[in-house]
Amino acid sequence: MKSIQVRTKIWLEVDGEPLIGAGRERLLLAIENGGSLNAAAAELGISYRKAWSQLRQMELHAPFALVERSKGGKGGGSTHLTLEARELLTRYAKLKTELRSLADEKFCMEDPR
């Protein structure tokens, strides 16, 4: 049985460049969770290179710092979210769930009436 499914996406842009979407949200959450970009990449099952590139692009256009990094030291280094990044995550999550609930509730492909 072929069923038609409604899909939605919501993301934030700065100057037309992606700031945060579903994928980048996952990345930031994984960074917060793992305490490093490396751990985040591993958790998500993507290459470090890819995670780094995504984060780099986000930071390139974000109007505020997203992470604080450190190199070397005991654990070799670390990356942590800034307060603003955590706030951004909170806002984005709210946006996303609102959109989803709206879509689920209102949009039905059966009987358009």
Add this chain to the structure above:
Amino acid sequence: MKSIQVRTKIWLEVDGEPLIGAGRERLLLAIENGGSLNAAAAELGISYRKAWSQLRQMELHAPFALVERSKGGKGGGSTHLTLEARELLTRYAKLKTELRSLADEKFCMEDPR
């Protein structure tokens, strides 16, 4: 001044494959308008190859026929939308505008409170 902008997308899928989104909606509308895939591609400023590929992919997964084609003949050939395709367009347009108005009205990045 860097302003954060909320963007949304809505589309329909069949078996996880895109059936119709903003771009394919434009394509179908242009086909309806021009009476041929060739004219549609020209109107949209995309190559015929690209338009054809998109339409092909849509038809590959759509649970009903989207267009009726003819080759040769007076005008060389033509492509017209089926009734189902026009209904799909109507439904999708409604979905899209509803989503947009909801997004505009509800989602505001200032003061999340």
Add this chain to the structure above:
DNA sequence: TTATCGTTATGCAAAATTCGCATAACGATA
């Protein structure tokens, strides 16, 4: 002072995807 260690940072080539040029196929009409 110096070696260590796991991280961040990045060049670069490979892989995958997208794009579009070029050309064949088509068939109702004249």
Add this chain to the structure above:
DNA sequence: TATCGTTATGCGAATTTTGCATAACGATAA
């Protein structure tokens, strides 16, 4: 049966994505 503008599609070029390999880093421990 020749014509004409369309549909159909192979294939190489251009672009984007991916990830391997390796350098850089610097607080800590010895």
